[in-house]
Amino acid sequence: MMFHVSINELKDFSDVFWKQVKTAKLFAFHGAMGAGKTTLIAALCKGKGVRDAISSPTFSIINEYCFLENGSEKKIYHLDLYRLNSMEEIIQAGVEDCIYSDDICFIEWPEKAAPFLNANTVHVFIEMIDTTTREVKIETPATS
Numbered sequence: 001m002m003f004h005v006s007i008n009e010l011k012d013f014s015d016v017f018w019k020q021v022k023t024a025k026l027f028a029f030h031g032a033m034g035a036g037k038t039t040l041i042a043a044l045c046k047g048k049g050v051r052d053a054i055s056s057p058t059f060s061i062i063n064e065y066c067f068l069e070n071g072s073e074k075k076i077y078h079l080d081l082y083r084l085n086s087m088e089e090i091i092q093a094g095v096e097d098c099i100y101s102d103d104i105c106f107i108e109w110p111e112k113a114a115p116f117l118n119a120n121t122v123h124v125f126i127e128m129i130d131t132t133t134r135e136v137k138i139e140t141p142a143t144s
Contacts, residue, residue, distance in 0.1 A: 003136045004129065010040070013136070014047030021140055024122045026099060028110030031126035036134050037108045038080075040126060044106070045076055056080060061093045075103040081112040090116075 001020060005013045021027075029037045042054040049067040057063040063078040077098040084090050090113050098105050099116045110117060125137040 001138045001140075003138075005040075005134050005136050007039070007132045010043035011047070014043045017044060017138070018047055020138060021122050024120065024140065025102060025104050026117065026121045027104070027106045027124060028117060028121050029106060029108050029124045029126065030110065032128070035126045035128055037126055040124070040134070040136070041078055041106045041108070045078070048074075048076065048104070050076060054078070058082060062095070062098060075101070077101065077103060077105045079105065079107045079113075081107065081109040084112055087115070 003013065003016070029041065031037050038056040045054050045065050045067075048069070050065040051067075052065050054065065055063065057078055057080040061080060061084065065076045065078065066073050067076065068074070079095055079098060081090065081095065084093060084095075090096070095107075095113055096116055099107075099113070107113060107117075110121075110123075120141050122141065123139040125139070127135045127137075129135055
């Protein structure tokens with residue numbers, strides 16, 4: 001599915017996104033530096049009801065957010081693998097634990113952790129159209 005999304009439409013897009021991906025938990029965000037991966041992830045987190053401040057985990061590598069769903073607390077892991085340079089660093093950072101946690105996991109620069117991604121991964125491709133609009137392509141697995 002392909003969408004053109006402006007910065008002013010992120011809340012509405014978040015609603016559409018969650019309906020499209022249904023119960024998927026693992027999301028790989030692809031896009032150039034500055035394409036809007038973190039901005040989109042922040043909108044998706046807000047769409048799930050995250051109340052915490054959402055920021056780029058460029059230096060922390062992993063941010064954890066909580067939200068309520070059906071009366072129970074759930075987690076979202078937001079990973080930014082840009083600064084990691086080897087599989088050893090990825091493992092030491094705890095990336096594998098997040099991916100296999102059964103919590104929602106958003107990964108920026110997912111190609112660095114490709115061996116951990118599986119057939120249930122939803123791939124999200126973001127391209128800049130102009131300063132406020134992005135083309136967002138969502139590739140969902142057949143089982144999501």
